[in-house]
Amino acid sequence: AQKITQTQPGMFVQEKEAVTLDCTYDTSDPSYGLFWYKQPSSGEMIFLIYQGSYDQQNATEGRYSLNFQKARKSANLVISASQLGDSAMYFCAMREGMDSSYKLIFGSGTRLLVRP
Amino acid sequence: AAGVIQSPRHLIKEKRETATLKCYPIPRHDTVYWYQQGPGQDPQFLISFYEKMQSDKGSIPDRFSAQQFSDYHSELNMSSLELGDSALYFCASSSTDSNQPQHFGDGTRLSIL
Numbered sequence: 001a002q003k004i005t006q007t008q009p010g011m012f013v014q015e016k017e018a019v020t021l022d023c024t025y026d027t028s029d030p031s032y033g034l035f036w037y038k039q040p041s042s043g044e045m046i047f048l049i050y051q052g053s054y055d056q057q058n059a060t061e062g063r064y065s066l067n068f069q070k071a072r073k074s075a076n077l078v079i080s081a082s083q084l085g086d087s088a089m090y091f092c093a094m095r096e097g098m099d100s101s102y103k104l105i106f107g108s109g110t111r112l113l114v115r116p
Numbered sequence: 117a118a119g120v121i122q123s124p125r126h127l128i129k130e131k132r133e134t135a136t137l138k139c140y141p142i143p144r145h146d147t148v149y150w151y152q153q154g155p156g157q158d159p160q161f162l163i164s165f166y167e168k169m170q171s172d173k174g175s176i177p178d179r180f181s182a183q184q185f186s187d188y189h190s191e192l193n194m195s196s197l198e199l200g201d202s203a204l205y206f207c208a209s210s211s212t213d214s215n216q217p218q219h220f221g222d223g224t225r226l227s228i229l
Contacts, residue, residue: 043223043225045223047217047219052215103149103172104149
């Protein structure tokens with residue numbers, strides 16, 4: 001069964017606008033972590049934001065925020081004030097259990113293109 | 117801040133050859149992970165090490181092996197290379213703090229001719 005689902009293969013957004021990238025997950029473990037990574041065309045994998053399953057508040061990191069809806073098992077990434085440099089592939093990933101030595105399971109990714 | 121260092125950045129091999137990829141984790145990180153990302157795919161977990169012991173194993177072919185050394189660096193050894201092994205290989209590291217993410221290196225792009 002798919003653990004992480006990203007239903008948007010590609011998205012466009014106008015520069016300076018906000019964009020939401022969708023991510024739903026499936027797990028029976030009550031303890032888990034959700035991550036978003038950015039992969040530019042150069043290939044590196046850049047950590048953006050983390051949400052723990054027990055966190056009461058939605059995570060925020062600068063222009064990135066995570067819309068965490070636990071009952072719906074969704075963890076959407078919101079990028080505010082999009083910049084041209086935000087054009088990249090974005091992966092949602094999950095770590096089952098709270099032990100940080102556990103592997104990450106990735107979604108299929110969303111390619112974001114920011115238009116000037 | 118120090119990041120995960122991977123070498124080489126690019127590697128070209130022929131079928132049936134062997135390859136060794138190296139990874140130097142962030143200082144004081146005790147867990148190292150290896151992922152394989154095929155063209156147009158998401159990263160797939162291969163294997164991980166915690167305090168130099170294998171901690172988890174994913175879809176790693178029997179032709180591949182890995183280890184973590186006393187200085188915490190790790191090596192992924194790949195033998196009898198096949199065309200399908202062409203991919204971007206990432207190493208990541210993390211500390212045992214459960215709120216900390218895995219930090220990825222820039223990857224080694226392996227091309228099999």
